[in-house]
Amino acid sequence: MRATTRLALLGTSVALVATAVSATAAQAEDGGSGNITIDKVVVNGGKPVVVGTTNVVTAKVSVTASDDSGIKETTYITGDGPTPNYDQIWYDDGEITCVKVSVTTSTCTGTLTFDPQGGSAINGNSAAATWNLATLVSAHDYDYIHRDAATTFKVQRASKLTVNASPEPVKKGKTITVTGKLSRANWEDSLYHGYANQSVKLQFRKKGSSTYTTVKTIKTNSTGNLKTTVTASTDGYFRYSFAGTSTTPAANAAGDFVDVQ
Known part of the structure; x- marks a missing residue:
């Protein structure tokens, strides 16, 4: 978990958009610009993330998006549960990999981590709930889209x-x-x-x-x-x-x- 402020180049004249990430992993409200779309988001193959008492559990996340100029990157992927339960991964830390599906579409993947020993994401039994999957995706023509709940998924107690x-x-x-x-x-x-x-x-x-x-x-x-x-x-x-x-x-x-x- 970390508190970080990221600056992303999102336009030629409007150059910078700040994305502040607090200790609760709060993101900006839904928004964006241009004709970029998020087409599909899948967490853990569509199954609940089941966590026991000792082993760290990982869940693969894939974000498929499209834009007429092609997808540049998925800047971040955040799993947001009841405060203070969250986990976040970043493209510029090498934690998210994007693969081109076509000229206009790419699928970006990363892995969320859930540690029942008080580490990443799991902070008490309140973490057993429906979580939101937040993400920010940008295109080569500087179009971008961010969603606080691009999809939802469940975290469960084994x-x-x-x-x-x-x-x-x-x-x-x-x-x-x-x-x-x-x-x-x-x-x-x-x-x-x-x-x-x-x-x-x-x-x-x-x-x-x-x-x-x-x-x-x-x-x-x-x-x-x-x-x-x-x-x-x-x-x-x-x-x-x-x-x-x-x-x-x-x-x-x-x-x-x-x-x-």
Whole structure:
């Protein structure tokens, strides 16, 4: 993170436009000049950026733009989350590379970095939200365009889901108890904590089948734990399945096999 003021040559007579970047990575309001357009912006292949508790996560960003004179550069790309969560990359630092698609169109790419250990972008659990992708693109004829929200993308707290079905083996018609836990990354203490009051499906896959079917839906308790019972009928695998929320991705537990005798 840095506080910087950049000066960009954007015209022959109006020569300089100042772009100030504060510690919150705020950019100028939407604007521009000429007929330059931003055609497409993709963050992380269109998927949410999922961050755990230890590993740095990177997300590729591509900005495709067009102008009748051709694209000169994408000056900056900024991921803006809830203050103070942001990450920024710069063309003149060699962090953004532009490739010509045609005479008029180029695609410029760079990588945003998300560090759950208090480094780039992730500053507490509030970072799990919808982010704006801001960018400034300029053309060879000095046309330029900047957008505070050229697109949006989600940053999510990684999730984990476990399952255990017992007893194993079990007699047909007897009760099977299925326990488990749903947890998610906490960026305040770098640990995983139970995700409370979430709907989770108990699913079963018969031995020899490749398809899980939902048996019932239950909710996690105040510590993220799951517990329910079913009647033993045939050999197969039990798992819990979580559909995800806006701040937390979907998760499936690995199936636990039960031998029914």
